[in-house]
Structure formats: C-alpha cells, structure tokens
Amino acid sequence: MQIYLPIAEMPVSVLLILGMGAAVGFISGLFGIGGGFLMTPLLIFLGIPPAVAVATQSAQIVASSNTSVLNAFRRKALDFKLGGVLVAGGFVGSVLGVWFFAAARRAGQLDVVIVVSYVTLFTVVGSLMLKESVSEFWTKRRGGTVRVKRQAGEHAAYLFWPLRMRFYRSKLYASVIPILGFALFVGFVGALLGIGGGFIMVPALLYIFRVPTSIVVGTSQFQIVCTTLVSLILHAVANQAVDIVLAMLLIAGGVFGAQFGARAGRNLRAELFRFLLAILLLAVGIRFALELVVTPNEFFSITTQELRT
Amino acid sequence: MRFLVSFALLAASLGGASAENLVTSLSSHRVLINSNYTGTAIAVFGAIERDAQTISRGTGYDAAVTVRGPPQYLVVREKERLGPLWLNREQQKFPQTPAYLSVLTSRPISEITSDQLRQRQKIGLQAIVNAPDFTNDREGADEPFREALLRLKRRDGLYLEDARAVAFLTPTIFKASIPLPAIAPPGNYDVEVTLLADTVILARSLTHFELVKTGFEQQVGEASRDWSWLYGVSTAVFALFSGWIANVIFRRD
Numbered sequence: 001m002q003i004y005l006p007i008a009e010m011p012v013s014v015l016l017i018l019g020m021g022a023a024v025g026f027i028s029g030l031f032g033i034g035g036g037f038l039m040t041p042l043l044i045f046l047g048i049p050p051a052v053a054v055a056t057q058s059a060q061i062v063a064s065s066n067t068s069v070l071n072a073f074r075r076k077a078l079d080f081k082l083g084g085v086l087v088a089g090g091f092v093g094s095v096l097g098v099w100f101f102a103a104a105r106r107a108g109q110l111d112v113v114i115v116v117s118y119v120t121l122f123t124v125v126g127s128l129m130l131k132e133s134v135s136e137f138w139t140k141r142r143g144g145t146v147r148v149k150r151q152a153g154e155h156a157a158y159l160f161w162p163l164r165m166r167f168y169r170s171k172l173y174a175s176v177i178p179i180l181g182f183a184l185f186v187g188f189v190g191a192l193l194g195i196g197g198g199f200i201m202v203p204a205l206l207y208i209f210r211v212p213t214s215i216v217v218g219t220s221q222f223q224i225v226c227t228t229l230v231s232l233i234l235h236a237v238a239n240q241a242v243d244i245v246l247a248m249l250l251i252a253g254g255v256f257g258a259q260f261g262a263r264a265g266r267n268l269r270a271e272l273f274r275f276l277l278a279i280l281l282l283a284v285g286i287r288f289a290l291e292l293v294v295t296p297n298e299f300f301s302i303t304t305q306e307l308r309t
Numbered sequence: 310m311r312f313l314v315s316f317a318l319l320a321a322s323l324g325g326a327s328a329e330n331l332v333t334s335l336s337s338h339r340v341l342i343n344s345n346y347t348g349t350a351i352a353v354f355g356a357i358e359r360d361a362q363t364i365s366r367g368t369g370y371d372a373a374v375t376v377r378g379p380p381q382y383l384v385v386r387e388k389e390r391l392g393p394l395w396l397n398r399e400q401q402k403f404p405q406t407p408a409y410l411s412v413l414t415s416r417p418i419s420e421i422t423s424d425q426l427r428q429r430q431k432i433g434l435q436a437i438v439n440a441p442d443f444t445n446d447r448e449g450a451d452e453p454f455r456e457a458l459l460r461l462k463r464r465d466g467l468y469l470e471d472a473r474a475v476a477f478l479t480p481t482i483f484k485a486s487i488p489l490p491a492i493a494p495p496g497n498y499d500v501e502v503t504l505l506a507d508t509v510i511l512a513r514s515l516t517h518f519e520l521v522k523t524g525f526e527q528q529v530g531e532a533s534r535d536w537s538w539l540y541g542v543s544t545a546v547f548a549l550f551s552g553w554i555a556n557v558i559f560r561r562d
Contacts, residue, residue, distance in 0.1 A: 004346045006529040011347050011491045059548045066552025229545055236541025240533045255555035292394045300457030305382040
C-alpha cells in the first residue's frame with residue numbers, strides 16, 4: 001500500500017515506514033537514545049529529501065521518547081533535577097552548535113566536519129564502551145567481582161568542584177560545572193550533526209557520572225524530549241520541512257516499538273546492555289568510516305538547492 | 310473519447326496556412342495528486358494539416374515531443390581521493406535544470422535530425438544537457454558533470470528518451486504517452502512538439518500541463534507554509550499525545 005507524502009512530494013510504502021518506525025523505536029526504548037542517527041539515513045536512502053528526513057524524524061523521536069519518559073516516570077526511574085540541568089546546558093550548546101554550523105557552511109567545509117565528527121564520535125565512544133564491557137566480562141569469568149565504583153575515594157576529582165548539588169534519585173552528589181559543561185558539549189555536537197546526542201549522553205552518564213543504568217535511560221529520554229521538541233518546532237517554522245503524514249506513520253510504529261524496547265531493556269542485565277550499545281555505536285561508526293575510505297561506485301552526487309524566486 | 314472530440318474541434322478550427330500546420334492536444338492540462346498518487350501518464354495527440362499548396366514530401370513525417378518539468382537549482386559534486394579518504398571536492402552548478410525531462414520520438418533521434426540541427430534546436434537529452442546555457446562552460450571541466458547529471462537523473466527515471474514512444478496512427482495523425490514517475494515534483498510542465506520531415510523542422514507547437522496537489526495534500530502543503538507555527542506546534546502536540554496513548558495502552562504491568 002502506497003501513500004503520497006504532501007511535503008516530501010513522493011509516495012512511500014505504508015508498511016515499510018511503519019516497520020522502520022517500530023524497529024528504530026524499539027532500539028530507542030531499549031537504550032534510551034533518540035535513534036535519529038539510525039532513522040535519518042534510512043529515510044534519505046528511501047529518497048526522501050534530507051531536510052524533510054531530518055525535520056520529520058524529530059517528531060518520531062518526541063513521540064517514542066515521550067512514551068519512554070512516562071514509563072520511567074511511573075517506575076520512578078527518572079531524575080528530573082539531573083534532567084533539568086542537562087536540558088539547560090544542552091540548550092546553550094545547541095545555540096552554539098547552530099552558529100558553528102553556519103560558520104562551517106560559509107567556509108565550505110561542512111561535509112568534511114560532519115563526516116569526520118560522526119566517525120570519530122561513534123568509533124571512540126563505541127570502542128571505549130566495548131573495551132570496558134569485555135574486560136568486565138573477563139573479570140567475571142575468572143571469578144573476580146566487579147563493583148560499581150560508587151564508594152568514597154573512587155570518585156573522579158572533577159565531581160568535587162564547587163557548586164555541588166545533590167541528585168538523590170541518581171545517587172549522585174557532584175559539582176554542576178562538569179555536568180553543565182558536558183550537556184553543553186552534547187547540545188553542540190547534536191545541533192552540528194543533526195542528532196539528539198542520546199548516544200553520547202547515555203555512556204557519559206554511565207561511565208563519567210556513574211548514574212545507575214535504570215535511571216540513565218529515563219533521564220536521557222527526558223532530556224531528548226525537551227531538546228527535540230524545540231528543534232521540531234524550529235524545523236517546522238524555519239524550513240517548513242516537517243511532513244505530517246510521514247511523521248504520523250513513523251510515530252505509529254515508533255511508540256509501540258519503544259514500548260517493547262523499554263520492556264526488553266528492563267529484563268536486560270546492565271553489562272549486556274552496555275555491550276549491545278557499544279556494538280551498535282561501533283557498527284554505525286564503522287559504516288560511516290567505510291563510506292569515507294572505500295572507493296565509491298558512483299563518484300558523482302546531485303543535491304537540490306532551494307530555488308528562491 | 311473526450312480527447313478525440315477536443316482534438317477534432319481543434320483540428321477543424323485551423324486552416325489557411327501555406328505549409329504544414331501542426332495541431333496538438335493533451336489528454337489533460339491539470340493532473341491532480343491525491344493520497345494514492347503513484348505516477349501517471351499523459352497522452353499527446355497531434356495532427357498535421359496540409360492544404361493544396363503544400364508540397365508533397367517524399368519521406369514521411371517525424372515528430373519529437375520534449376517535456377520539461379519545473380526548474381531546479383542542482384549542484385553536482387565529485388568525490389576525489391584525499392589521502393586515505395574520499396571527499397567531495399569539485400562541484401558544478403546547474404541553476405535552471407528541469408526536474409523532469411523526457412524526449413519522445415517516432416524514430417531514433419539520429420535518424421530524424423542532423424547533428425547540427427539537433428544541437429542548435431536542442432532535440433534529445435544529449436543535446437539539451439550539452440547545450441551552452443545548461444551550465445557554465447569551464448573549458449571541458451564541465452563535461453563529466455553534465456554526463457553525471459544525465460546519468461543520475463536517468464537512473465531515477467526523471468530523464469528519459471524513447472525512440473518508439475510517438476506512434477503515427479495515419480500518415481498525418483500521431484499520438485504519444487508521456488510517462489510521469491511518482492517522484493516527478495508538482496509544478497508546471499512544458500510540452501514542446503516538433504514536426505520534422507527529412508531532417509528539416511516544419512512546425513512547432515508548445516502547450517503546458519500542471520501537476521498539482523489537491524484536497525488534503527494541498528491543505529497540508531498550505532498549512533505548513535502559511536501557518537508554520539501552528540503546524541509545528543500541532544505536530545509536536547500530536548507526537549507527545551501519541552507517546553502518552555501508547556503508554557496508557559501498555560499500562561498492564
């Protein structure tokens with residue numbers, strides 16, 4: 001069954017879009033990430049104009065992340081205080097990121113900046129997580145015990161900087177400066193690459209701030225809903241690129257996928273969770289790296305520019 | 310039937326010219342896009358009028374139908390090796406490229422036109438894409454970009470050339486079917502019909518049709534443009550609401 005998309009101006013298969021929404025929603029609910037870095041390339045591959053793909057998938061992220069947030073809220077697995085700090089820092093970072101985006105575009109180096117940052121981020125974050133996860137696995141095999149580093153004296157020095165705040169639910173007592181700084185970085189990278197940044201947020205909360213896995217997913221999703229909501233409305237106003245028909249199909253698949261993902265995530269052991277997320281990030285990073293390195297089949301590409309008349 | 314009647318009326322209303330007169334008609338001047346639109350085809354009918362003074366032609370007539378879609382600003386980029394990486398390096402701009410372009414003829418273009426005529430009158434995909442006004446000339450450096458544009462557009466089915474698409478029903482009446490793929494964008498399309506005999510142009514006619522969104526599709530398009538704030542906020546509210554609904558449905562545990 002085909003349906004015509006009024007803004008993308010092309011027909012798509014309804015079942016295919018529903019299925020894509022469900023699959024990405026599942027991953028999103030499972031790992032507490034938005035999934036935009038998976039959905040955007042898929043939509044562009046189907047022939048949907050890049051501007052429409054980026055703008056519209058943000059509607060799906062709002063929906064599927066909102067269902068995860070509500071889930072987490074009911075199970076008290078959401079730290080609003082920490083989430084609020086992340087949103088505030090992220091917002092400032094986004095503004096800086098948009099400004100840098102425009103500057104890089106003027107310099108004509110935007111494509112290079114984007115691809116190189118993508119590859120670097122995904123492979124670095126992915127391999128660090130994989131290394132950690134594998135060494136943890138081996139320690140267990142040899143009969144050792146892996147303790148979560150939460151005891152006194154095991155905290156990193158930057159958590160003791162001034163302006164310390166207590167985040168009860170996250171079992172965190174730390175300076176807000178590194179947290180805000182980090183949220184700023186995520187917002188900056190997210191705006192630059194057109195992604196929510198959940199995949200950097202989740203590992204950082206896990207490894208840098210040692211927030212419990214169950215709280216990480218809900219809090220990260222809360223931050224994603226707030227940021228993506230703003231970017232969805234901005235995309236609609238500035239670029240008029242949000243296709244509501246495509247959005248509805250993606251949402252319908254996405255919210256149910258996210259529900260099953262969240263359910264699967266609850267039954268997943270913490271170390272397996274981190275292992276799977278590491279594999280996912282590494283796979284995406286390697287895919288982008290291959291695109292850069294392997295000799296392309298087609299050396300030429302066409303892009304359409306807005307015709308201002 | 311409607312087409313035949315309108316075509317007959319058009320044909321009857323003409324006369325008095327000394328050479329061949331070309332009369333053309335489209336099956337539709339306004340093609341509507343609704344939610345189950347998956348592409349369409351538009352028929353072109355043509356009649357060649359002759360009068361007593363018209364000299365008799367030794368060879369039969371040939372026709373070429375050129376359809377141009379709405380203009381687009383395209384940039385073609387070429388990937389080049391930079392150290393271990395393949396990056397976009399050179400680019401060529403095509404400021405006024407038709408989004409859709411098809412050339413339908415009764416026989417292969419090389420048989421019905423001379424090389425010179427083809428280039429001067431821009432008949433055939435190759436001639437149109439290689440024309441000097443298609444993109445700026447960079448002394449040969451633009452050649453691979455023109456070729457790439459044609460190749461990529463052909464692959465998407467947006468540029469096509471068919472040497473059997475125009476069929477002569479009688480020696481002076483022909484018809485052709487313009488295939489419009491689903492991804493051909495809405496807008497105005499120009500249909501130019503050229504009548505030839507023995508590699509000489511006898512007559513030309515130009516008509517248009519438009520591809521437009523209707524009903525829901527049109528309203529969504531207008532809302533996103535004219536009411537962008539409301540459109541954005543309602544999409545956001547819908548997204549939040551859907552998330553909540555799914556959460557309620559699954560609240561079993």
